[in-house]
Amino acid sequence: MDAIECILTRRSCRKYLDKAVEEDVLNKVLECARYAPSGKNTQNWHFIVISNKEVLDRISLEISKVDKRPNYSVTYGAPVLIIVTGKKDSSLSVYDGSCALENIFLGAHALGLSTCWIHQLTYTEVVENVSLYEYLYQLGLPRDEKVIGCSALGYAFEESKTTLPRKENTVIYVK
Numbered sequence: 001m002d003a004i005e006c007i008l009t010r011r012s013c014r015k016y017l018d019k020a021v022e023e024d025v026l027n028k029v030l031e032c033a034r035y036a037p038s039g040k041n042t043q044n045w046h047f048i049v050i051s052n053k054e055v056l057d058r059i060s061l062e063i064s065k066v067d068k069r070p071n072y073s074v075t076y077g078a079p080v081l082i083i084v085t086g087k088k089d090s091s092l093s094v095y096d097g098s099c100a101l102e103n104i105f106l107g108a109h110a111l112g113l114s115t116c117w118i119h120q121l122t123y124t125e126v127v128e129n130v131s132l133y134e135y136l137y138q139l140g141l142p143r144d145e146k147v148i149g150c151s152a153l154g155y156a157f158e159e160s161k162t163t164l165p166r167k168e169n170t171v172i173y174v175k
């Protein structure tokens, strides 16, 4: 798949197979993340890769306590959650983390995997859930960093063949 095809055919996936992601494939996706651009090339990010089901279940439970969703799975059932973090005090960290997330999405898609941006860990009321954030610190989140966004990662239960329509008239040409 070439880069243009990869960009144009990537879709968010919200239903996954119960199938583990191979270590070499996962590492390649993370390499894509690490090669994303960052402001002044600071690379002030971490990628917390969670493939332990008990840990995923605990995070889902903590989120569902505040987000009030029964039987909630933070990954839509995908076996891996990648949490992208950035410095709390940097105005660039959201941009940097978003670039890294897009690299994760595209790299994963090129390797036959599917992804979805998971935003729940950045909702204010979820961020204020002390027990969840203490748990994330225990898992390795540096105390001076915050969650920028997350990606579910796994093999799609069924791949969506259709591309969601994109708005027209969003390009402003100045000639």
Ligand SMILES: Cc1cc2nc3c(=O)[nH]c(=O)nc-3n(C[C@H](O)[C@H](O)[C@H](O)COP(=O)(O)O)c2cc1C
Binding pocket: 010, 011, 012, 013, 014, 116, 117, 118, 119, 120, 164
């Ligand atoms: C900043 C951001 C936050 C998002 N948060 C979520 C989310 O929490 N859950 C979800 O299912 N999709 C989330 N998405 C995915 C969008 O819904 C999706 O990209 C959009 O509907 C277009 O569909 P596509 O990715 O299949 O092209 C998010 C996307 C972005 C860029």
